[in-house]
Amino acid sequence: MATHLSYGRVNLNVLREAVRRELREFLDKCAGSKAIVWDEYLTGPFGLIAQYSLLKEHEVEKMFTLKGSRLPAADVKNIIFVVRPRLELMDIISENVLSEDRRGPARDFHILFVPRRSLLCEQRLKDLGVLGSFIHREEYSLDLIPFDGDLLSMESEGAFKECYLESDQTSLYHAAKGLMTLQALYGTIPQIFGKGECARQVANMMIRMKREFTGSQNSIFPVFDNLLLLDRNVDLLTPLATQLTYEGLIDEIYGIQNSYVKLPPEKFAPKKQGDGGKDLPTEAKKLQLNSAEELYAEIRDKNFNAVGSVLSKKAKVISAAFEERHNAKTVGEIKQFVSQLPHMQAARGSLANHTSIAELIKDVTTSEDFFDKLTVEQEFMSGIDTDKVNSYIEDCIAQKHPLIKVLRLVCLQSVCNSGLKQKVLDYYKREILQTYGYEHILTLHNLEKTGLLKPQTGGRNTYPTIRKTLRLWMDDVNEQNPTDISYVYSGYAPLSVRLAQLLSRPGWRSIEEVLRILPGPHFEERQPLPTGLQKKRQPGENRVTLIFFLGGVTFAEIAALRFLSQLEDGGRSKETYR
């Protein structure tokens, strides 16, 4: 059991158990000892649903990473390839299988495609003459991975690129499939709302898939009241801005991968007396970040400026708790103290970790350059000087700051100005090519294709209208005790979350004009329920909304959604992202 998954309004352990069961069933089909050959990309996501112990219980004795030429030697009966359906991986698998055949005793080969079996790949295996070597070829529909009590993820990093740059909708199909699985476990979602081209397509696929399953009537009482599908390209602004929540900053600075973060080890060296610092760890410190950790659950979504006070308060509470031992006089009191020790020690360890992380982050956020960058971002977002070349960006280029930083700023300016004037755009582009290299002409071209960077056409800047109608910029932001979602970016309220907020109250009809300015259609679909499954709503009862971001979500957006959910005590309860 992963208990942190069952805290939310919807028990996501149901999903986790369902995917684990499916995995066990497949492993048992391949009787005898086994080795798993992993598509490296999948090990992260799989780690979230099945630890090695589960695999071991089902006779998995060895694990390898999928690589060309030969498999490492392993005295097992079964070799299972767990891979994404990609042609280049099929070529590697066939190389493995063919070189295996020539030596040693015969083994059984199997393929588990994640998340979908593919005719294309099987055809490739057939062309390579190895298709017949596989006893079991099956699919493992790991579309949505439970991340936290209120969070699911497809862990599909490339989704935005595939959808908006390459017009490849594979990930949308997987999203629709994942939502069908979710509905099979948690009941049909009666209302679907959406904004954006991809959202429309996913909704269409879902409706179509529902027709395909007419045979098996879903008789589960619906847990979710609404589904909101949001295209990432409806709100390109938010991911460009620097996240200012604790978790958001950890991600900005160190990057969170499959819920894990790798941190510089020096700060985490064990503080032993007389150690003289000779054994400093050299390997990065790896920490898992989720709500299972009490302290992290409390501070993850706070504005970073509000984290310090929580940490120091916590420190006092904990040292007070340890001091209690002096008051413990009787055997009974001592016994009770001892029984609480493990919990206290865990809390102390967690506090130490987060204090170290906060210090690391503070080093960055108090630097002058961080301040300058933030100032420019906030100027853009509040509509100041978005139409001319910005001298801070110029200086960043001249000093060859990391390209990603420069691109984020230029794109942010472009989005906040409904595109840049041709002259300004060309100037930035030329500066970037001359400084970082001509090859980035392709990078810039890709940014333009996705709309992150564009020339202003039609001459009208629509951003001010959007900003005002949706109240995207709030001057009176309270970082310590927030009253509005804008605290997550210290002033900027993420557009996507604002859309979700307005949908639940007072409804999108109030913002029709802005919805028409934002790209793609907006829509509403109803999925009829049999009368027996219709909810009779109690007065004051909150709805559970599932919000699905097609193309990724930021941690700050998740924080904003959690904030909304608390504000209404559960207006919306769940977000998923890809």
Place this chain on the structure above:
Amino acid sequence: MDCYTANWNPLGDSAFYRKYELYSMDWDLKEELRDCLVAAAPYGGPIALLRNPGRKEKPASARPVLEIYSASGVPLASLLWKSGPMVSLGWSAEEELLCVQEDGVVLVYGLHGDFRRHFSMGNEVLQNRVLDARIFHTEFGSGVAILTGAHRFTLSANVGDLKLRRMPEVPGLQSAPSCWTTVCQDRVAHILLAVGPDLYLLDHAACSAVIPPGLAPGVSSFLQMAVSFTYRHLALFTDTGYIWMGTASLKEKLCEFNCNIRAPPKQMVWCSRPRSKERAVVVGWERRLMVVGDAPEGIQYKQLTIQVLLDRLVLRRLYPLAIQICEYLRLPEVQGVSRILAHWACYKVQQKDVSDEDVARAINQKLGDTPGVSYSDIAARAYGCGRTELAIKLLEYEPRSGEQVPLLLKMKRSKLALSKAIESGDTDLVFTVLLHLKNELNRGDFFMTLRNQPMALSLYRQFCKHQELETLKDLYNQDDNHQELGSFHIRASYAAEERIEGRVAALQTAADAFYKAKNEFAAKATEDQMRLLRLQRRLEDELGGRFLDLSLHDTVTTLILSGQNKRAEQLARDFRIPDKRLWWLKLTALADLEDWEELEKFSKSKKSPIGYLPFVEICMKQHNKYEAKKYASRVGPEQKVKALLLVGDVAQAADVAIEHRSEAEMSLVLSHCTGATDGATADKIQRARAQAQKK
């Protein structure tokens, strides 16, 4: 009333038996059964006979005849066997007749003698011929095991999902085993075989010798073996006339018996009546029958389930009766009525005298959207009977594209398949159809088809990007997509070309494409890059070192770092590097060189477009306070405080801040006041603040 014991006869000392006829066979057989290949289906299913199963070529008149009877001998079908010599016959669990030919081809027929399909047991079998074959049943379905002329075994555990397994070699096996059988353990099919006094168990990985527990000594060969229907029990008959009975796992002996008959029996089978507690085998010779067994605890029998009963009715085309049973038993639609209707529909499509339109309509009327009905299965049947048009009509009713598309492809309706695949959103299906189309159509038509399907086109582009770069170029060319063509050639200039001339040529093509795309910026940038490449090449020749593929900015920096200031200036002018950036660049490079003299000269060359604070900053970065102070004095008033603080002159910073009367600057200075040394300065600021407040 007759005496109960009237028709019982004594058997030995303590037992009696009786014989009575259950029912009489309706058939009228001309041949003796012993001259035929016979196969009876389990659970009172049909019986198949092949008369004259001779192996040699015979005139047409003497060709073997395959006959199918019901269990009570009612003729169901009769057909002349025109295919190759047959080795073995058997019924699958689905009542399909499997006919194993000598060449390893297995032909599959229905209950009414209708040909269904065929498959091969593989090349090895084809080469070495089939010596012996068995049809067997497991919980996954029905399987076929083959012993080849090379004395190797090949088996498929489920003919419905054919996967061939070639079993490992049995060491030292020179001739056919004296007897063999299939056993099923841990859900895997194995082969048990006897060679002389030894027994071997073959699984797909290994061949292991096994010894039945408690086997009497003196056995030099096993003549017969029999496995019970459930694979739980095994009986062995040895050349000493000894019968061993035990579990098929060979872990336990149940009983043994010595019948003292050394002739090999013709047949040995496990027999047990339903719910009987007896486990027994019947051993048969030419004119003798013997029952051997013991009477321990009970054996479980699989019963004929209602599903199987319905299947049997359906196979016998008794649809209305089957539906009535379903309704009576209130079976869920998916398991009951709709399944039977689907079968009915499959039968219906074979009625060739009815028009396509009428059949399709009739089927849709009866089936409608009945849950669990697969229109594609029915369509597949229609196609199997050569009725493609009917199949397409039926497929229109199929909601699952995953089922629809492969069949459409099979029927060569690729374009229809493409639009169905696109509708579904399943990109894998779209790819599958695309690759099909690519092989089917000529290039022009293929491209034309893509042009009309933007989603398919972008998918195919992705495919080409990884698999067929040249095709990608052709696609862009066809669409006059000059912008993408330009990008394509840029990529080529990095990936495919090594010589500088080749790279420049590729870039020239790219620039031309950009002009056509009216992307002046990209065209100019590309021409600049060509110029830069040639220049870098020249620099490498003249100065040595590495210049190729540096950005313009880094090229200029490298020149300064190697003391080539003139060339650096020239390059900056030629490529019109903006003044501000050039100053940053020079400043950074000279500080890196720690050429303070040159830096100072540069700072005085004209008024700095970036101010003098960066000079202070960069000197401090190199820990040169002395130089930094030189520039701090030149910093403009609005950054003066910052500069003074940087070089550590807190007192003067305070003076300037006070002079500016700037609250922000004063608190900045204050935050830099540390320890006792700055105490006086801090007081000074506090006083100034107080004064400012008074006013």
